[in-house]
Amino acid sequence: MPSITKxxxxxxxxxxxxxxxxxxxxxxxxxxxxYQVKDTGILLPFFSSHCxxxxxxxxxxxxxxxxxxxxxxxxxxxxxxxxxxxxxxxYIERQVVLFDAIEDSSFGKIGHFEKTGTLQSLLQQVDxxxxxxxxxxxxxxxxSLRLVLTAHPTQFYPSxxxxxxxxxxxxxxxxxxxxxxxxLQQLGKTPFFNKTSPTPVDEAVSLxxxxxxVFYHAVTATQAKLExxxxxxxxxxxxxxxxxxxxxxxxxxxxxxxxxxQTVAATLxxxxxxxxxxxxxxxxxxxxxxxxxxxxxxLEKLLYxxxxxxxxxxxxxxxxxxxxxxxxxxxxLKDHDNLFVGIIDxxxxxxxxxxxxxxxxxxxxxxxVLRSVFKYCTEGHRVDEHIKDGYLDLKExxxxxxxxxxxxxxxxxxDADDLTKDTLNTIRLMKTxxxxxxxxxxxxxxxxxxxxxxDILQLMDLFLWSGWKKDELTVDFAPLFETVNDLxxxxxxxxxxxxxxFYKKHLKNRNNRQTIMLGFSDSTKDGGYLMANWxxxxxxxxxxxxxxKHGIELAFFDGRGGPPAxxxxxxxRFYSSMxxxxxxxxxxxxxxGQTVSSQYGSVDTARxxxxxxxxxxxxxxxxxxxxxLLDSSHKKMIxxxxxxxxxxxxxxxxxxxxxEYLEKLxxxxxxxxxxxxxxxTKRNADTKLKLEDLRAISxxxxxxxxxxNIPGFYGVGTALKKIKKEKRWKEVQExxxxxxxxxxxxxxxxxxxxxxxxxxxxxxxxxxxxxAFWTKLRDxxxxxxxxxxxxxxxxxxxxxxPIEKRSIALREKIVLPxxxxxxxxxHKLNHHHNDEFTDVYNKLVIRTVxxxxxxxxxxx
Numbered sequence: 001m002p003s004i005t006k007x008x009x010x011x012x013x014x015x016x017x018x019x020x021x022x023x024x025x026x027x028x029x030x031x032x033x034x035y036q037v038k039d040t041g042i043l044l045p046f047f048s049s050h051c052x053x054x055x056x057x058x059x060x061x062x063x064x065x066x067x068x069x070x071x072x073x074x075x076x077x078x079x080x081x082x083x084x085x086x087x088x089x090x091y092i093e094r095q096v097v098l099f100d101a102i103e104d105s106s107f108g109k110i111g112h113f114e115k116t117g118t119l120q121s122l123l124q125q126v127d128x129x130x131x132x133x134x135x136x137x138x139x140x141x142x143x144s145l146r147l148v149l150t151a152h153p154t155q156f157y158p159s160x161x162x163x164x165x166x167x168x169x170x171x172x173x174x175x176x177x178x179x180x181x182x183x184l185q186q187l188g189k190t191p192f193f194n195k196t197s198p199t200p201v202d203e204a205v206s207l208x209x210x211x212x213x214v215f216y217h218a219v220t221a222t223q224a225k226l227e228x229x230x231x232x233x234x235x236x237x238x239x240x241x242x243x244x245x246x247x248x249x250x251x252x253x254x255x256x257x258x259x260x261x262q263t264v265a266a267t268l269x270x271x272x273x274x275x276x277x278x279x280x281x282x283x284x285x286x287x288x289x290x291x292x293x294x295x296x297x298x299l300e301k302l303l304y305x306x307x308x309x310x311x312x313x314x315x316x317x318x319x320x321x322x323x324x325x326x327x328x329x330x331x332x333l334k335d336h337d338n339l340f341v342g343i344i345d346x347x348x349x350x351x352x353x354x355x356x357x358x359x360x361x362x363x364x365x366x367x368x369v370l371r372s373v374f375k376y377c378t379e380g381h382r383v384d385e386h387i388k389d390g391y392l393d394l395k396e397x398x399x400x401x402x403x404x405x406x407x408x409x410x411x412x413x414x415d416a417d418d419l420t421k422d423t424l425n426t427i428r429l430m431k432t433x434x435x436x437x438x439x440x441x442x443x444x445x446x447x448x449x450x451x452x453x454x455d456i457l458q459l460m461d462l463f464l465w466s467g468w469k470k471d472e473l474t475v476d477f478a479p480l481f482e483t484v485n486d487l488x489x490x491x492x493x494x495x496x497x498x499x500x501x502f503y504k505k506h507l508k509n510r511n512n513r514q515t516i517m518l519g520f521s522d523s524t525k526d527g528g529y530l531m532a533n534w535x536x537x538x539x540x541x542x543x544x545x546x547x548x549k550h551g552i553e554l555a556f557f558d559g560r561g562g563p564p565a566x567x568x569x570x571x572x573r574f575y576s577s578m579x580x581x582x583x584x585x586x587x588x589x590x591x592x593g594q595t596v597s598s599q600y601g602s603v604d605t606a607r608x609x610x611x612x613x614x615x616x617x618x619x620x621x622x623x624x625x626x627x628x629l630l631d632s633s634h635k636k637m638i639x640x641x642x643x644x645x646x647x648x649x650x651x652x653x654x655x656x657x658x659x660e661y662l663e664k665l666x667x668x669x670x671x672x673x674x675x676x677x678x679x680x681t682k683r684n685a686d687t688k689l690k691l692e693d694l695r696a697i698s699x700x701x702x703x704x705x706x707x708x709n710i711p712g713f714y715g716v717g718t719a720l721k722k723i724k725k726e727k728r729w730k731e732v733q734e735x736x737x738x739x740x741x742x743x744x745x746x747x748x749x750x751x752x753x754x755x756x757x758x759x760x761x762x763x764x765x766x767x768x769x770x771x772a773f774w775t776k777l778r779d780x781x782x783x784x785x786x787x788x789x790x791x792x793x794x795x796x797x798x799x800x801x802p803i804e805k806r807s808i809a810l811r812e813k814i815v816l817p818x819x820x821x822x823x824x825x826x827h828k829l830n831h832h833h834n835d836e837f838t839d840v841y842n843k844l845v846i847r848t849v850x851x852x853x854x855x856x857x858x859x860x
Contacts, residue, residue, distance in 0.1 A: 010110060014803050017106035019810065022099050029098060029184050040087040046072055047088055051817045060763035061823035082840055085821050093851040094187050095814050101165050103807065105172035107604055110803065119611035123229055136618055137230045140239060145613050146588040148243030149210065149596060151203035157597055159209045160190055169602060192850060200256045204246035204264045208271055210596055211358055215242055216275050218606035220349040235352055240610055242359035249364045251448045258425035265361055265433045265441060269314065272358040273307035279347050286340045291331045299324045316438040318355040357441030363426060364446040367455040373423045374458045376416055383410050383465050399454040405502050408465040427466040430475065439474050446517055450479035451486060453496035457503060476510060478557060482519035484527040487535040491542035498550040516543055517557040525696040528649030528715045533745050534642035544583040555586035573744045576616035587617045634735055637728060644722045645715030652714060657773045664830050666702035667822065667845045705852055707760050707819055708777060712752025717784030736791055750788055754797045754808050755856060756781060760819055811855040822848040
């Protein structure tokens with residue numbers, strides 16, 4: 001009964017603080033005299049209502065738009081109708097921002113009831129329990145959480161809008177109506193999109209906004225809290241770490257090169273010093289005592305010079321900064337009654353956490369590119385006489401015997417292609433960055449599409465041929481396993497590495513710690529939702545067993561996106577459900593796209609979500625749920641379901657209409673024109689679209705735009721139907737209620753489905769080309785929904801999470817007109833080849849993408 005009371009309280013507060021306030025401030029926003037058409041704000045509520053009513057009737061988007069103008073604005077021509085649609089889009093984009101800001105401003109009140117799984121709940125559990133406190137202290141000695149910010153094209157808020165949102169959230173917390181009104185006016189006049197595509201450096205600067213305004217404060221506040229509560233003695237052990245991909249991730253992005261990487265590393269360095277200098281100015285106003293003048297003067301000079309003046313030969317100053325701050329602290333403790341020691345401790349925490357680098361810049365490149373570079377060095381320049389022509393065609397076992405790991409000093413010649421030059425130059429640059437910013441500044445090279453042990457060992461040879469020494473190779477080499485096939489062979493590949501003499505010695509120098517990255521997005525695109533999740537789970541179990549066999553400390557780095565189809569959803573529940581069979585001492589995951597602003601957009605939400613992940617890692621280790629150790633019968637059942645789901649998904653992918661359907665009925669072809677990413681939407685950009693070349697992000701985004709979310713559920717219903725037919729339904733129900741892992745997979749699937757709306761595309765049922773294909777998608781959705789509701793004993797999707805369910809419903813209602821406009825414009829492009837309006841329809845499609853994605857943020 002108490003849980004029901006809490007639930008109703010949360011719902012009541014959500015209705016008051018979010019829904020009611022959105023209606024209030026939205027009505028204010030709609031009366032602002034923006035743009036050229038004065039009655040846009042007046043017409044928009046009628047347009048939204050019309051879209052909702054006509055969608056229920058399953059009218060086509062074209063019919064919805066045409067009937068609206070006929071009813072409400074009958075006397076305008078087609079050009080003016082288009083103008084009105086653009087104005088509607090501008091308003092709705094900003095309505096999404098307003099809703100985001102209101103929801104974030106209410107976080108403290110709504111989140112008050114969501115204590116389970118937080119750091120606060122952990123502290124309550126250990127209150128008075130000294131044994132548990134000691135256990136957690138021991139766990140924290142080796143536990144770490146690394147959040148890695150990535151520049152993926154699903155983050156549509158530019159920094160100028162994020163700044164307005166931040167101020168709007170603060171004004172909304174105290175209902176400062178005058179400031180809210182001014183900020184809404186500013187929002188209305190601030191552009192949401194770029195006229196040109198951002199460069200990788202632009203993307204980096206955009207994400208550095210979060211480092212500077214959110215993580216700089218949130219990370220150290222969490223670290224200080226943990227140190228205080230659990231008396232952590234090792235001040236150098238960071239529980240929360242930050243990683244950074246913009247400027248370092250060059251996989252499939254021809255716009256990233258060594259110069260980009262160098263610029264981003266220098267920018268990260270300068271920005272962290274500016275953050276330190278701002279804090280120092282506060283410190284300087286308080287620390288005005290005798291005995292600290294010299295240290296304060298030296299500290300100010302160091303911080304100012306590195307924050308505002310370009311350094312010709314920058315060096316790592318972390319130890320020097322810590323030494324100066326520590327000497328000031330010592331003087332305060334000794335001579336000045338500990339006065340303002342807290343301010344010094346705060347800056348010390350920050351310098352220890354961020355050094356001179358702010359966040360670790362990862363380098364990533366595809367194994368196929370690295371093989372090509374290896375061939376250039378060996379066949380073109382004979383850098384190692386033991387490696388003969390045709391080496392890359394040898395069997396894997398023969399390749400490993402030919403590698404001798406000789407040191408050399410090969411410089412890239414003019415005969416090399418751009419990718420080869422970039423790879424070799426970047427390998428040398430990594431050492432320079434470490435010297436300037438510290439070893440942690442750039443210490444990891446990720447090999448995507450890693451298919452064999454030689455992919456890693458050959459890369460290590462490239463380092464040794466580029467001036468690095470064997471015993472000074474301060475770099476971690478992390479394979480990225482993405483496809484279902486690669487995941488199935490991952491443990492075998494790692495055993496070859498663990499038993500290889502050179503790699504074994506290298507790991508010993510790196511404290512016997514190995515990072516392995518697993519890709520959720522590509523495995524979902526490759527095998528469908530259920531198979532992707534099960535393949536990754538199995539791979540983690542096998543990789544953990546292999547690492548333990550060889551005495552290796554394993555860190556899994558999960559490439560996750562925001563939507564469940566890309567590994568998102570209830571992320572902390574996923575980690576808390578890891579049983580003893582899966583290494584969980586280190587949690588590492590990508591924070592990308594809309595997830596950055598939705599879960600880490602403010603200090604409060606960043607602390608809440610990161611502390612949930614810390615709690616998940618600690619609790620799963622100290623109090624593992626025995627039910628999460630899946631027994632053989634449950635593993636077989638999930639495996640059978642994954643196989644059945646995979647067959648269904650594969651059959652769908654192999655349908656000759658699959659790619660054409662995506663191209664014509666989603667904005668897929670136009671995603672490259674939305675100017676939010678430096679990365680192409682597909683590899684081999686100059687060739688005809690093939691599914692294997694299509695980026696997983698573009699793939700998932702396109703299905704989401706159609707409100708079909710196929711990668712997040714397709715095949716699950718077919719799999720459950722098979723289980724039911726085999727009379728194993730009670731077993732799968734028991735598994736759902738007892739296994740945290742399986743429950744998380746199912747609940748995230750339902751979240752994905754709750755953002756689907758097949759009514760929008762119901763008109764396709766009778767389409768001559770796509771009718772049967774659409775029906776197949778709709779039928780799988782209905783089957784999956786029916787069986788999931790039965791499995792979870794629910795009457796509606798996400799019934800167990802009423803606040804998140806309501807939030808999603810409100811967001812979907814806000815952007816429904818954008819979805820209708822998008823499908824209307826696509827219909828015109830596909831059926832009315834009018835050159836006069838083709839470009840206009842393309843622009844309509846492109847502009848609707850922004851708001852639809854921004855509204856799709858996940859509450860996780």
